[in-house]
Amino acid sequence: MDELEVRRRLLTDPYHLAPEQLQQLQQDPDSQQFHQDVLELDQHIKQLLSPPVPKALENALLLQQHKHKQQQQKRFYQNLIALAASVAFLAGFALNWSFFLYGSQSLGENSLAHVYHEEQYVQHLTTPLSLADVNVKLADFGAELNSSEHAIVFANFCNFRGTRSLHLVLETEQGLMTVFVVPKENSLDYESEFHDDKYQGRSINSHKAILVMVSDKTEVLQQGEQQLLKNLQFKA
Amino acid sequence: MWWSTDKAAAKKQAPEKEQRQHSYMQLVRLYHADLYRYSCWICRSADIAEDLVQDTYLRAWKSIDLLQSEASAKAWLFTILRNENARRFERKQFQYQEVEQELLLDEHQVSPEQLYSQQQLLKQIESLEPEYSEPLILQIIGGFSGDEIAQLLSLNLNTVNTRLFRARKQLRDLLSHENVREQKNG
Incomplete structure (x- = not known):
């Protein structure tokens, strides 16, 4: 290592010396002096560029992290509260909506609504349906009609508040009688008897389904009930 | 669970x-x-x-x-x-300011002569190209090795070493000129 190289390396980095540099320094007082000069100038520069550090800085830095953390926590809880509020709002909304859609309704009210709905249409029905056709539909409810003394003029599935039910219309001598076969699993409040200004109704809670009969005449209902109980059989 | x-x-x-x-x-x-x-x-x-x-x-x-x-x-x-x-x-757009003297120089603790020489030194450092002074300051204030400075400045080690060498060399030359001039004036 010539002198130029020695100095070049000392000027490049006087702090991290390689073993051969250290060895060389020990042997050469001039190089040692040069090294000292370099370090001295560095020291001057360091002093020059070392303004007093504000005493509050360290605490400010620690505090700022603390604040930031708190803010994050606060934001987390704010978000949590916002989320909870949203959920509560939606729940309330859904609940309201479900009351509107599925407000408590009784079997009777619902049956009457169906009867009124079909009232106009049923008036014009005169063609009796075959017993076989009716039994196909009744089979869905595990029921079977052995025979019918009265003509069945209408047999269709209908929706009892989300429960598939069968809507039958029987033509008796005294007038029309509507019979609903409603599965036991339904969303309606059971009513054994009901009526309004025009119609009367009566429900029989058999072991498999509920039978609802509606007519505008009491005697039709009585006859119909007897006939139904006699002829309608539920398969075990 | x-x-x-x-x-x-x-x-x-x-x-x-x-x-x-x-x-x-x-x-x-x-x-x-x-x-x-x-x-x-x-x-x-x-x-x-x-x-x-x-x-x-x-x-x-x-x-x-x-x-x-x-x-x-x-x-x-x-x-x-x-x-x-x-x-x-x-x-x-930050306006490049002169170094605030009162910031960097502690006027109360030094004699007028020292203050003068400090001001001179500061001027010399300032007069270096930034690409030379930058690694030098990182080495002196930050205490970083050549490798670390190279990484910090996204340069390769040889470039950093060259710049460090030139920075110190220029600084020494400037200061020795200053001394010669002062001696002549004195």
């Missing part, structure tokens, strides 16, 4: 949080003074320097999980500070 795994996760999280907090406090204690000095040098203003250090530590806290090891922490902080400073330039 679902809650037991949750609990385990929460338990694991707590010491991690503490660890993070502890690391941050260490970073502040060990390096805030050096960062502040370096910040003063690159900002030329004590107030901005303080803000810059605060911004630096805030960013460091946010991304403290990225810190690989204690050994690289100082260089990491300096890198963040340099980035934050560049960001500051992006935000608004």
Whole structure:
């Protein structure tokens, strides 16, 4: 290592010396002096560029992290509260909506609504349906009609508040009688008897389904009930 | 069961949080003074320097999980500070100021002669090309090795070494000229 190289390396980095540099320094007082000069100038520069550090800085830095953390926590809880509020709002909304859609309704009210709905249409029905056709539909409810003394003029599935039910219309001598076969699993409040200004109704809670009969005449209902109980059989 | 795994996760999280907090406090204690000095040098203003250090530590806290090891922490902080400073330039056109003399020179503790020579030295450092003074300041104030400076400045080691050498050489030449002139005048 010539002198130029020695100095070049000392000027490049006087702090991290390689073993051969250290060895060389020990042997050469001039190089040692040069090294000292370099370090001295560095020291001057360091002093020059070392303004007093504000005493509050360290605490400010620690505090700022603390604040930031708190803010994050606060934001987390704010978000949590916002989320909870949203959920509560939606729940309330859904609940309201479900009351509107599925407000408590009784079997009777619902049956009457169906009867009124079909009232106009049923008036014009005169063609009796075959017993076989009716039994196909009744089979869905595990029921079977052995025979019918009265003509069945209408047999269709209908929706009892989300429960598939069968809507039958029987033509008796005294007038029309509507019979609903409603599965036991339904969303309606059971009513054994009901009526309004025009119609009367009566429900029989058999072991498999509920039978609802509606007519505008009491005697039709009585006859119909007897006939139904006699002829309608539920398969075990 | 679902809650037991949750609990385990929460338990694991707590010491991690503490660890993070502890690391941050260490970073502040060990390096805030050096960062502040370096910040003063690159900002030329004590107030901005303080803000810059605060911004630096805030960013460091946010991304403290990225810190690989204690050994690289100082260089990491300096890198963040340099980035934050560049960001500051992006935000608004910063007017390059003369070094605030009162900031860098402690006038009360030195004699007029010393003050004069300090001012001279400051002038000389200022007169260096930034590409030369930059690695030099990082070496003197930051105490970084050539490799670390190379990484900080995205340069290769040879370039850094050359610049360090030239920076010191120029500084020495300038100062010796000054001395010769003074002796002549004296």
